[in-house]
Amino acid sequence: MATRSEFSDFLEKVELRAFKQALFAVRDEQDALDIVQDSMMKLTSKYADKPPDELPPLFQRILQNTIHDHYRRQKTRSLFSSLLSTFAPQRIQNEKEIYDYEFSEILPSPSDQSYGKNPNLVLEQSQLIKIIEKALEALPARQREAFLLRYWEGMDVSETSKVMGCSEGSVKTHCSRAANTLAILLKEKGITL
């Protein structure tokens, strides 16, 4: 059974990435914070007896389920308030922003000594990250989920498939499609990774 300090260390390690994942999915900072908090609460209240090595996949599963619950609630709310049509134009607008964005391409490298010192470089870097984030938001939910779990959370295909509740083949397909889509979106901006 994980101790309090192990839970604390684990949550501290994953909270920022979890927040970003939720933010990519729901595109609202307050909602993303709520989702992360709900996930943390569920983990500590229901799975306090789990060993530390089971926490990462468990937390990711809870996080993804909480995001899906949020989608469902939002869908129900939108049905009742008859604002269903407002979502589509917003998405198109977001995609439009990606394509309309003028980017002066530059890729930072870890060996670049001037990184963090040159204001222009820092600005360009933040612009690049914004473009990548927009591209991630524009990905289909399952592709984004697979991509982030597999590459950002560092899970292997088997773990990712368990968290997502699908086959390993589906995970590979989602990851490959996500990487291709991201490469295409970035290439259209003149960025080659």
Added chain:
Amino acid sequence: MNHDDQISKTIVRLLNQDLKNINQNTATKLQTARSAALEKLESSKNFIHTGKNIAAHEGISWHKNTSLLLFSLILLFLMWLSFSWQVNHDNSETTTTETRLVDDDLTDDTFLDDEFDE
């Protein structure tokens, strides 16, 4: 390393760098959420020690208790069935005798209490 992996790793590196730029307000809120979750951990651990864990450590699982409860219910039902059958049987015999007395349709070998009192 294939092309997909290369793209993915570059994107992930950028995303990780961006985590450092998260604003202080959000970081504080996340920290508060973490603290709240850890408080919940303490309360849930207390709950587990008083309930689920004691049962688990003593080898008593919920399905065994359920079986015991079900067995007790069946036993009670059988006892009730037997008792109610006995009561009904007694009642039917009493009713027959009473009916005969009321109808004055007594058999020949029946003697009333005051028949020979003169």
